[in-house]
Amino acid sequence: MIELKGITKIYDLGHMQITALKGIDLEISRGEFITIMGPSGSGKSTLLHILGILDEADEGSYLLEKNDLTTLSDKELSRIRNQNFGFIFQSFNLFNEFNALENVMFPLIQAGIPRAERRERAMSLLTTVGLDNRVGHYPNMLSGGEQQRVAIARSLAMDPTFILADEPTGNLPSEQGAEILAMLDDLNKKGVTVIMVTHDDKLGERGTRAVRMIDGEIVKDFRRD
Amino acid sequence: MTIRDRLWMTFRHLQVSLIGSILVILAIAIGVALAAATTAFIIQYNQQSEELLNHPIYREVYVEALGDPRTETELQLPVVEMEGNLKDAKLLSVTDLPLVLQSVPGLTHAYIAEGIKFRSTSYLMESGLGEAAVKGIAAMRETRAAAAAKSGVDPENPKATGEVMGGTKGGALGGAPGGAMGGETGAFVLDLKDVTEIPVDEFFGIFATPDFFTAYTLNAASGSLFTEEDLKAGNQVMILGSNLAETLFPDGNAIGSRISVNWQTFTILGILEPSDIVAPQNGYALNDFAFAPHFLFAGAAFGKNIRGQGLPTLRFAVEDSDDIQQAVIQLEEFLKQEYPNVNLRVTAAVDKLETERQKLSRILIVLIFLTAAGLFIAAINMFNLLLIRVIKQTKGIGVLRALGFTRDNVLQHFLFESFIMSLAGAVIGLAASPFLFRFLQSALVSGIEQGSSTFFLDLLLGAAIAFVFSIVFGLYPAYVARQTETSTALRAE
Numbered sequence: 001m002i003e004l005k006g007i008t009k010i011y012d013l014g015h016m017q018i019t020a021l022k023g024i025d026l027e028i029s030r031g032e033f034i035t036i037m038g039p040s041g042s043g044k045s046t047l048l049h050i051l052g053i054l055d056e057a058d059e060g061s062y063l064l065e066k067n068d069l070t071t072l073s074d075k076e077l078s079r080i081r082n083q084n085f086g087f088i089f090q091s092f093n094l095f096n097e098f099n100a101l102e103n104v105m106f107p108l109i110q111a112g113i114p115r116a117e118r119r120e121r122a123m124s125l126l127t128t129v130g131l132d133n134r135v136g137h138y139p140n141m142l143s144g145g146e147q148q149r150v151a152i153a154r155s156l157a158m159d160p161t162f163i164l165a166d167e168p169t170g171n172l173p174s175e176q177g178a179e180i181l182a183m184l185d186d187l188n189k190k191g192v193t194v195i196m197v198t199h200d201d202k203l204g205e206r207g208t209r210a211v212r213m214i215d216g217e218i219v220k221d222f223r224r225d
Numbered sequence: 226m227t228i229r230d231r232l233w234m235t236f237r238h239l240q241v242s243l244i245g246s247i248l249v250i251l252a253i254a255i256g257v258a259l260a261a262a263t264t265a266f267i268i269q270y271n272q273q274s275e276e277l278l279n280h281p282i283y284r285e286v287y288v289e290a291l292g293d294p295r296t297e298t299e300l301q302l303p304v305v306e307m308e309g310n311l312k313d314a315k316l317l318s319v320t321d322l323p324l325v326l327q328s329v330p331g332l333t334h335a336y337i338a339e340g341i342k343f344r345s346t347s348y349l350m351e352s353g354l355g356e357a358a359v360k361g362i363a364a365m366r367e368t369r370a371a372a373a374a375k376s377g378v379d380p381e382n383p384k385a386t387g388e389v390m391g392g393t394k395g396g397a398l399g400g401a402p403g404g405a406m407g408g409e410t411g412a413f414v415l416d417l418k419d420v421t422e423i424p425v426d427e428f429f430g431i432f433a434t435p436d437f438f439t440a441y442t443l444n445a446a447s448g449s450l451f452t453e454e455d456l457k458a459g460n461q462v463m464i465l466g467s468n469l470a471e472t473l474f475p476d477g478n479a480i481g482s483r484i485s486v487n488w489q490t491f492t493i494l495g496i497l498e499p500s501d502i503v504a505p506q507n508g509y510a511l512n513d514f515a516f517a518p519h520f521l522f523a524g525a526a527f528g529k530n531i532r533g534q535g536l537p538t539l540r541f542a543v544e545d546s547d548d549i550q551q552a553v554i555q556l557e558e559f560l561k562q563e564y565p566n567v568n569l570r571v572t573a574a575v576d577k578l579e580t581e582r583q584k585l586s587r588i589l590i591v592l593i594f595l596t597a598a599g600l601f602i603a604a605i606n607m608f609n610l611l612l613i614r615v616i617k618q619t620k621g622i623g624v625l626r627a628l629g630f631t632r633d634n635v636l637q638h639f640l641f642e643s644f645i646m647s648l649a650g651a652v653i654g655l656a657a658s659p660f661l662f663r664f665l666q667s668a669l670v671s672g673i674e675q676g677s678s679t680f681f682l683d684l685l686l687g688a689a690i691a692f693v694f695s696i697v698f699g700l701y702p703a704y705v706a707r708q709t710e711t712s713t714a715l716r717a718e
Contacts, residue, residue, distance in 0.1 A: 093627075
């Protein structure tokens with residue numbers, strides 16, 4: 001479970017300061033599928049980065065499974081990120097010099113998983129996302145949808161509790177986007193907590209909960225039962 | 226993360242900008258090669274020139290006549306007093322050698338050592354040089370007969386062995402009269418009976434006096450060295466350096482054999498122990514030389530020498546290299562008193578070495594500067610490449626962080642890249658450095674030996690300096706990567 005209390009994030013641009021998040025309070029339970037919506041600049045990506053411990057809040061507290069993360073070292077935070085969070089980005093963010101299999105293995109390398117085991121696990125994940133015949137392909141040899149599926153496989157490598165997806169269909173044609181969303185639904189059904197950021201209101205209709213943000217504040221938090 | 230994983234990631238990243246990586250590695254290799262070779266060269270040169278100070282060659286003090294000895298009578302120095310138009314010239318005599326030793330307390334050895342190239346007589350005959358030589362020898366014999374008539378010494382039989390001393394320095398024949406000549410005066414017949422045919426056409430030699438062996442600490446390994454008596458009697462004997470003995474007599478029967486060189490025959494009297502001394506004149510080891518008694522003394526035995534020109538150099542040596550400068554001053558004072566009108570120059574061989582060292586040290590300073598500049602350029606290139614790579618991989622850094630890599634992992638990753646490039650450059654540079662060392666050796670100074678026990682340590686020292694230098698320049702880009710904010714990096718285009 002994640003508990004954010006009074007999270008404030010201010011960007012100092014030198015000549016001016018921008019408050020990206022204004023005292024956000026948010027609780028996320030296991031098994032939820034949350035869509036965070038809002039216009040550009042509303043702070044939804046910043047919130048996602050803070051949730052994924054990619055960024056630090058200037059104020060407020062972050063409890064993960066009742067543990068306060070604000071006091072932990074970079075090494076400890078990195079380990080938590082590696083083991084609890086999987087990330088999916090709009091532009092896929094695969095490493096172009098590594099093939100699909102190798103990209104999926106990256107989180108496993110960092111976790112110190114033995115070579116044979118991580119290879120086996122990566123193969124299995126790529127099979128799950130339907131890319132077992134493309135394991136040796138480099139990102140530039142794959143379509144956008146396939147790249148995103150590799151990214152999903154990579155995000156699942158460490159069997160995380162949370163999947164954080166930042167506009168995962170933003171760069172994809174609608175058909176491929178639908179496939180990715182279906183995969184996220186499927187993951188959520190298997191118990192993975194999915195937090196998806198989107199500016200597309202239609203996508204906000206998915207999942208179990210919709211959060212709307214404007215100007216760094218949560219203006220709506222709607223749960224579907 | 227294991228070293229293997231780290232290597233795997235690094236090589237993949239290096240492949241992305243392959244040409245840039247190769248250029249950086251080559252630049253580092255050049256810098257390392259230069260640094261290693263220069264370091265090794267400087268250390269070896271300093272060590273060896275320090276050792277040289279105690280080397281017999283550099284304990285030597287020599288007296289030379291200034292100017293051209295063929296045109297200026299006063300420069301006919303030193304030579305046995307002569308007849309004819311040189312009668313009034315004030316000349317040093319070979320008999321001055323012991324006199325100088327007595328008068329100049331700092332000096333412990335006095336000798337003559339004059340280089341010559343010995344050519345096999347059969348080679349000279351085959352080369353068509355025989356006729357001229359025979360004529361020259363016949364003419365010499367007449368001159369010598371005339372001198373002998375005045376002094377009452379039989380020129381054909383000045384000593385028990387029946388061989389005749391004589392000789393000229395260098396020259397086209399490099400040869401001399403004498404040898405086993407038969408028949409009447411003027412009718413020269415070369416007797417090659419019982420002479421061993423040598424397997425080489427020519428070799429280096431030194432006409433010396435016995436003290437030369439003492440000064441150069443040369444000892445006989447077999448047979449014996451020639452003596453004052455051999456010198457005075459003009460005995461045609463020869464001492465062989467260890468290598469030369471093996472070359473001339475592969476079967477080992479050198480002692481007592483007779484060989485014919487430069488129209489003379491010599492009996493091999495002894496073979497020297499191997500020596501590490503190198504002749505400063507031509508860089509050849511004394512092990513490859515032959516040594517024969519200097520003919521001037523034999524001439525003295527006849528009363529007057531048949532030679533018409535002087536010997537340019539008298540040599541002296543001190544026991545302790547620290548005494549050299551004092552000995553030079555004493556010798557100058559002695560010569561000024563004894564021969565006030567003769568234009569002489571006294572030189573310590575070590576001064577020549579010192580001058581060479583100073584000249585070389587200026588070149589080495591330039592070389593060090595160039596090495597430093599080369600290394601600096603290589604390091605700047607690597608710095609630049611790594612920094613650009615960090616900037617280009619900003620998003621990648623963000624992704625690595627998102628996947629659980631720590632800041633220190635990111636720093637290590639980029640540092641490892643610079644380490645690998647520096648290591649590759651260092652290995653290539655180190656492999657190339659012995660060749661560069663040889664180039665420096667041939668271009669700057671001879672006699673600096675590669676392959677002494679410290680050579681590879683010296684190379685490693687140079688390489689280590691360059692390697693560390695390269696690594697240091699890789700630190701900042703790696704630090705920039707480490708400090709990259711993850712969320713900012715992920716937003717980068």
